Amino acid sequence: MANSEAAIRRPHFLARKSTRRAVLIWSFLVPSLLIFFLYRILPLGWNVLLSFQAWSPMKPAVFIGLENYQEMFFDDEVFWQALWNTLGIIASAPIGIAIALALALLVNSDIRGRDIYRTLIFLSYPLMTVAVAIIWRWMFDERVGLINYVARIAGLVDKPIPFLNSFTWALPSVIAANIWQMLGFYMIIILTGLQSIPENLYEAAAIDGANAFRRFARITLPLLRPSIFLCFVIGMLNSVTSFDLVYVMTAGGPGRATEILITYIYKLGFTQTRFDYAAAVTVFFFVLLLGVTWTANRLSGGNAGAVEAD
Amino acid sequence: MDRRTVLKAGVATAGTLAMPAYLRAQSNKKLSILTWNIADQEALFKEEFADFQKANPGVEIEWLDKKGPDLPAFYQTQLVAGTAPDIVDLQGELWVEWAAGGALLDLTPYLQKEPELIKLYNPDYMSSFVYDKKNYLIPFYISKTLLYYNKLMFKEVGLSAPPTSFAELISFSEAMAKGEKTGFLTLNFDWLYWPLLKMNGVELLSPDLKKPAFNTPEAAAVLDRLAKATASGGINKIAWTGRWVEPNGAFAAGTVGMFHAHSAAYFFVKGQGRWINPDTLGAVQTPGDWSTPTNHGFAVSKTSKNPELAFALVKHMTGNKWATRFSEIRRVLTANIEADKAGLAKVQAEDPLAHAVLQTQLEHTDKMTGNWPLPNDAQIKDGFWPEVQNAVLGRKDAKTALADAERAVARVLRRS
Secondary structure, eight states: OHHHHHHHHSOGGGOSHHHHHHHHHHHHHHHHHHHHIIIIIHHHHHHHHHTTEEEETTEEEEEOTTHHHHHHHHSOHHHHHHHHHHHHHHHHHHHHHHHHHHHHHHHHSOOTTHHHHHHHHHTTTTSOHHHHHHHHHHHTOTTTOHHHHHHHHTTSOSSOOOGGGOTTTHHHHHHHHHHHHHHHHHHHHHHHHHHTSOHHHHHHHHHTTOOHHHHIIIIIHHHHHHHHHHHHHHHHHHHHTOHHHHHHHTTTOSTTTTOOHHHHHHIIIIISOOHHHHHHHHHHHHHHHHHHHHHHHHHTTSOTTOOOOO | OOHHHHHHHHHHHHHHHHHHHHHHHHHTTEEEEEEESOGGGHHHHHHHHHHHHHHSTTOEEEEEEEOTTHHHHHHHHHHHHTOOOSEEEEETTHHHHHHHTTOBOOOHHHHHHOHHHHTTBOHHHHHTTEETTEEOOEEEEBOBEEEEEEHHHHHHTTOOSOOOSHHHHHHHHHHHOBTTBEEEEEOOGGGTTTHHHHTTTOOSBOTTSSSBOOOSHHHHHHHHHHHHHHHTTSBOTHHHHOOSHHHHHHHHTTOEEEEEEETHHHHHHHHHOTTOSTTTEEEEOOGGGOBOBOOEEEEEBTTOSOHHHHHHHHHHHHSHHHHHHHHHHHTOBOSBHHHHHHHHHHHHHHOHHHHHHHHHTTSSGGGBOSOOOOTTHHHHHHHHHHHHHHHHTTSSOHHHHHHHHHHHHHHHHHHO
């Protein structure tokens, strides 16, 4: 009786069960979508708009068309230097993934204490990036750094190498620190992928006479493709946006040796008060990341991160 | 509706309308002040604010302090949001950009209204806060570069006095370079290295500040010399790559012969260097007596709802009484003439070496350089400095680096 009364009082549009479900689902979704719109889409739109304007906090905005983009592509050497460095960091992601793959294969085998190794390797990932940067800054230090100390004790070098003060070594040093931090993450993802590969595939291959290398090349690697591409996409996004790591380790120097797009955008905005131009570089950066991510996803067969079983 | 009801409704409406005005009046007595990396002075500030509030009952003061790199970004964000603090402590030449952009209040009329006030402050330091013939800041505390030298290292190589020319500075540096030891180090932020070029007659810009003027054979020769001394170990590489902690730490370690830095560095270095005492550390003017200031001053935001009150608080904090207390407690000079006299007298008795350091800050104040009133200072710096690094660290020859820097600086000036 009570139910039928409630049904009578219910507004007409909620009468159908499917509509009621949809309303329920949307009522959960709307707050998140609203936040996403306010803090992601709206600033992105504003940023695109700003990139076509001349604006600073103390002056009204003036539409200038493509001037900011023109300056960026044809009149700004720093932008190109930062772009090459950013691409260099993106290109270094496979090195980290290759090391992580080797480690994952190792800790996936029956070695003693493998859980301890897994934990130790993963430990670098949850560390705060600023802490990682400080640790590596001191590791690379010319006077008191562990790396120089070991290299000198081992007789590898006569004079300490000024890793972070050298135009040659600064970027590789930052990349090394970045790879170290991401290694734990890569390893866990690849390990999960490895454990999802059915054992019977290896058994069948072994019966067919395939050696270890062929089993790795023909079974492990192809089936790990989604995991590897997931590592690449997330690792790449994480690396090129790791402002804190670069800023704390070198602040983009010496010269522009470690300047990447994200540090350059920050400097343009908050050191030089050129928010309009910074917006143009940000739009380019966004398109670049979109392009790289899309390509990586296509290469993975459009299912990066999926776990292929059976 | 009878007349009484109408009257009651009228009174209630008037009361409701009047209430926000009353609240507004109350909030009008609120001042906010943003200081830069000086949170350690909380106790003193509280005393100063309490004293001000005694003379100005009902005034509420909100104090906020931000660390070094955070303040500019924070203040900019506040400006955009329209909630800039009434008073802001600004360092170096950062204020010029905001003054030129109309974010800061021109304090000239306030100073003209009280002609005695300006006489409180050192005129050279005061004049470094002028842009477009308008005064935008009142000095809070001051600092400029000088040359510290390690007497022990000088003695080791038979040097008896600090250098008096650029050539000596370089040759002394090279003489002290041996193994882990290097001869010279400079701080490099905020144009603090500029005296090295200025003492050789190099100018950054033309007198009207509209064109680059540094791409000269003299400048190339200076950079070339600095590069050679860096390559030979005479100049420590940290001079060109470190910011604050690294160069100070290196000099404090006792393995660097000379350190070109501002007076604030002394307290950092002394805190870390056990070897430092009046017999082992010397403090003199840099050859040529040129120095780059990196002063702190109080500005009033143009958006302040209480500019008069804000200026009164600035006056209060930089006046004789509180500037003296500040100078004595923090061992800094304030550009308040009376306060600095008292501060110096106190520090002379307690720490003669600190006195020698601080004394340099009041000498040759007419030879301050690297403090051009440029609204685009940060952009020019960003175009110039990386090329200096390229030259002195041997990545480019000096002429190429200067030509590249000239292109970058000219682009900034063209855009302005």
